[in-house]
Amino acid sequence: MEKVVCSCGHSVCYISIYWKSRQHRFFRYYVDSELFDYKRALKQLAEMNLAIEKRIFNPIDWATQAIVERKFEHQVDRWLNQKKEEMETGERAHETVKTYRSYINNHFIEFFKGWDVREIRYEQLENFKDFLGRRVSINTRKRIVGALHAFFKWMWRKGIITELPVWPIVEGEDVVKTAINYASQVKILTLLPNDHRDIYEFGFETGLRPNELCAIQVGDIDIVDGRALIQHGYSGTKFQNKTKGKNKKWIPLSNRAYQIAINNSKDKLPQAFLFTHPKTGQG
Numbered sequence: 679m680e681k682v683v684c685s686c687g688h689s690v691c692y693i694s695i696y697w698k699s700r701q702h703r704f705f706r707y708y709v710d711s712e713l714f715d716y717k718r719a720l721k722q723l724a725e726m727n728l729a730i731e732k733r734i735f736n737p738i739d740w741a742t743q744a745i746v747e748r749k750f751e752h753q754v755d756r757w758l759n760q761k762k763e764e765m766e767t768g769e770r771a772h773e774t775v776k777t778y779r780s781y782i783n784n785h786f787i788e789f790f791k792g793w794d795v796r797e798i799r800y801e802q803l804e805n806f807k808d809f810l811g812r813r814v815s816i817n818t819r820k821r822i823v824g825a826l827h828a829f830f831k832w833m834w835r836k837g838i839i840t841e842l843p844v845w846p847i848v849e850g851e852d853v854v855k856t857a858i859n860y861a862s863q864v865k866i867l868t869l870l871p872n873d874h875r876d877i878y879e880f881g882f883e884t885g886l887r888p889n890e891l892c893a894i895q896v897g898d899i900d901i902v903d904g905r906a907l908i909q910h911g912y913s914g915t916k917f918q919n920k921t922k923g924k925n926k927k928w929i930p931l932s933n934r935a936y937q938i939a940i941n942n943s944k945d946k947l948p949q950a951f952l953f954t955h956p957k958t959g960q961g
Contacts, residue, residue, distance in 0.1 A: 683716075691719050695726065695737070702737045708745050709794055734840075750790040750798070753838060754782055757829050768920070771913040781825050785810065795833060800844040807846045816852040823848055873956040876938050880953070883935035889913070890921055892961060897948030899939045904931050906939065 683689050690713050693704040707718045714722070722740075729735040738744055746752065761778055764770035789806050790798065806826070810819045823846065833839045858866075863882060870878055881891050886908065893910035900906065909926040911918050921927075931939060942952050951961035 689715055691716060693719055693723055693726070697735070697737055700737075704740055706742050706745065708740060709797060710792060711742065711745050711749075745794065748794045748796060748838070750793045750795055751787055753795050753833060754786055754790075754829060757832050758782060760832075768918070771918070772916040773914040776914060777821075778825055781822050785813075785822055786826065786829075796839055798843065800846065803843060804846045807848060816848060816850045820848045876942060877953040880935055880938045883932045883938070884929060886929075887911070887921075892951075892953065893917060894952040895948065896943045896946045896950050896952055899943060899952065900928075901940070901943075904936050905929060906931055906935075 684691065692714060695702045695704075704722070705713060707714055708722055708725070709718075712718075726735065726740065729739075758775070758778060761770050761775045765772055765775045789809055790802075793802070803823075803826075807819065807823060810822055814822065827845055830839070830842055834842050867875065867879060867882070877891060880886075881888070884891075884906070886894075889912040890908050890910070893912055894906065894908070895910065898907045898909065905928050907926060907928055908921055909919070911921045939952065946952075954961055
């Protein structure tokens with residue numbers, strides 16, 4: 679076929695390659711899996727010739743099934759399923775997997791659906807970063823781009839892509855964190871209802887993360903030595919037998935934290951939560 683339309687009148691064509699004693703025919707464009715027209719067949723043939731020159735050509739990589747499997751939505755689904763398996767075995771936090779799923783459904787698929795992952799380069803990634811800029815804050819943009827980077831590193835380790843593209847950098851900061859002074863902390867404590875004050879004050883005294891604070895059990899308190907073992911945490915609403923840092927650690931209790939722990943341990947079994955809601959009795 680030498681023109682846009684063959685002498686027989688057809689506009690659809692195919693590529694035929696004789697490779698290692700076998701004849702191979704290719705009917706679909708590797709980018710979108712659509713049937714070839716003359717222009718796209720020429721472009722793919724050039725790509726195939728380049729792969730042959732680099733000695734990395736494999737007919738299987740250009741087969742229709744392989745093209746479908748390299749679609750972004752297929753590979754990102756595989757990645758998420760692996761993260762779910764890691765969650766089930768305790769290697770990955772429930773909240774992390776939930777966040778990844780949100781990024782995929784709300785951002786990744788909308789922008790990259792239909793793309794062959796091998797064709798995504800710096801230009802597309804930079805455009806994706808700009809696409810996010812119209813939807814989310816800078817800090818959220820950093821987290822989403824970081825999650826996408828983790829996905830691409832997974833594909834690279836799996837051999838799905840042969841190299842990692844140059845990665846765009848999200849510049850700037852739009853969230854400023856400031857610490858409140860001691861006087862402000864004391865004032866806030868006086869505004870808290872008495873029934874709810876203990877868990878907040880214990881948090882002030884120990885500096886624990888909220889997900890660790892809510893997960894402390896009575897058995898984690900060492901009354902004799904005045905210390906607490908931090909070994910549990912929450913990922914979203916899921917209780918886990920590990921902390922964010924995945925390490926058990928003993929922390930000393932101040933006099934006030936010790937007294938709060940004593941008061942909240944009364945008449946409770948070791949596996950009960952140290953802090954429970956005064957109305958529901960739940961952790």
